[in-house]
Amino acid sequence: MSFSNILHSVLEFLNTGLIGLTGWEVVIYTLIVTHITIASVTIYLHRHQAHRALELHAIPSHFFRFWLWLTTAQVTKEWAAIHRKHHAKCDTEEDPHSPVTRGIKKVLFEGAELYKVESKNKETLAKYGHGTPDDWIERNLYTPHSLAGVIALLFINFTLFGVIGITIWAIQMLWIPITAAGIINGLGHYWGYRNYDCADAATNIFPFGILIGGEELHNNHHTHATSAKLSSKWYEIDMGWAYIRALEMMGLAKVKKVAPEPKFAKDKTVADLDTLQSVITNRYDVMSKYAKSVKRAFHEELEHLKHKAELEKRFLKSSRKLLQCEPAKLELSQKEQLVELFKHSKALETMHQMRVELGAIWERSHATRDQLLQQLQDWCARAEASGIKSLQEFSMRLRSYA
Secondary structure (H helix, E strand, O other), X not given: OOHHHHHHHHXXXXXXXXXXXXXXXXXXXXXXXXXXXXXXXXXXXXXXXXXXXXXXXXXXXXXHHHHHHHHOOOOHHHHHHHHHHHHHOOOXXXXXXXXXXXXXXXXXXXXXXXHHHHHOOHHHHHHHOOOOOOOHHHHHHHOOOHHHHHHHHHHHHHHHHOOHHHHHHHHHHHHHHHXXXXXXXXXXXXXXXXXXXXXXXXXXXXXXXXXXXXXXXXXXXXXXXXXXXXXOOOOOEEHHHHHHHHHHHOOOEEEOOOOOOOOEOOOOOOOOHHHHHHHHHOHHHHHHHHHHHHHHHHHHHHHHHHOOXXXXXXXXXXXXXXXXXXXXXXXHHHHHHHHHHHOOOHHHHHHHHHHHXXXXXXXXXXXXXXXXXXXXXHHHHHHHOOOOHHHHHHHHHHOOEO
């Protein structure tokens, strides 16, 4: 073989590798392998390891673990421990990656660095890393040689695809730092919509959880952290849940817990102990529906409030948002703003106060069930005697929880 033939063969290998994919085939391949990585994170690391929301058969469990070692250099114990600490200390100074305390730019663009720093915290691993794999292959390969996988992947990509394989590898290396460490940990506590007024700032970034496997539904997850299913509205898509159901049908997974779905007995006229239990279990759904009732009450009062010369349009708009917030989270200036609003609307003051009283029912752990039931029945009686249409409708729905 002449030198020119050898050179031609080398150049052809660099351009196409062993496989020789077209441009579109390279794009499709990259989307597939990065999506497998996302599925591995959300199903194995997040829902299975960190939250124990499902059990996995050894076959998918080890496949996910191997794939994450190969494509992310991720150590299971580190990921699970850091995520558990995030939930335990959410949006406080001890949260490893909260945009509330560290700023959105820091988490969005340096989320991976924040993770690396926390992964070296032995106290975090010892306190929150329990129950993660500790078998021979974890102790001798995956943990001590976590970088070996991604280095091997670089050579594999180069051999299969040529020079373009290096670009594919780079995208694979950036995929989780951008989508998980940056977007979910950053935007997921900064921007989006909220189905539930949970205790932290978690938001749903987008209702269609496809690109990041359902992790986009971050507010739903923080409300029901141990649920294997992250979607809660009919229009929300949780791709990770679809994969879990498929694994379950094949006998390769078993769901342990999902978020409770409220049931109703529409003919129920008086709240009973079943109502009380259901209301407490579904308290996030209850308060979500109450927030909508407050919104309707505000619109009913708006025409009256618009004619108040001292109330500016901007004041009314911001007050509407404050009324839908958890009262305990309001700052002093925000509380003062609502006090000013209540001077002009007794109905909105009643809606706000009744919300505070309703939330107190499931916070009174020292009260007996009979005492709590009496408080719930009294609440419903006063709501239905208030003369406020939206409050009356909410109360009738509340006592039908079953």
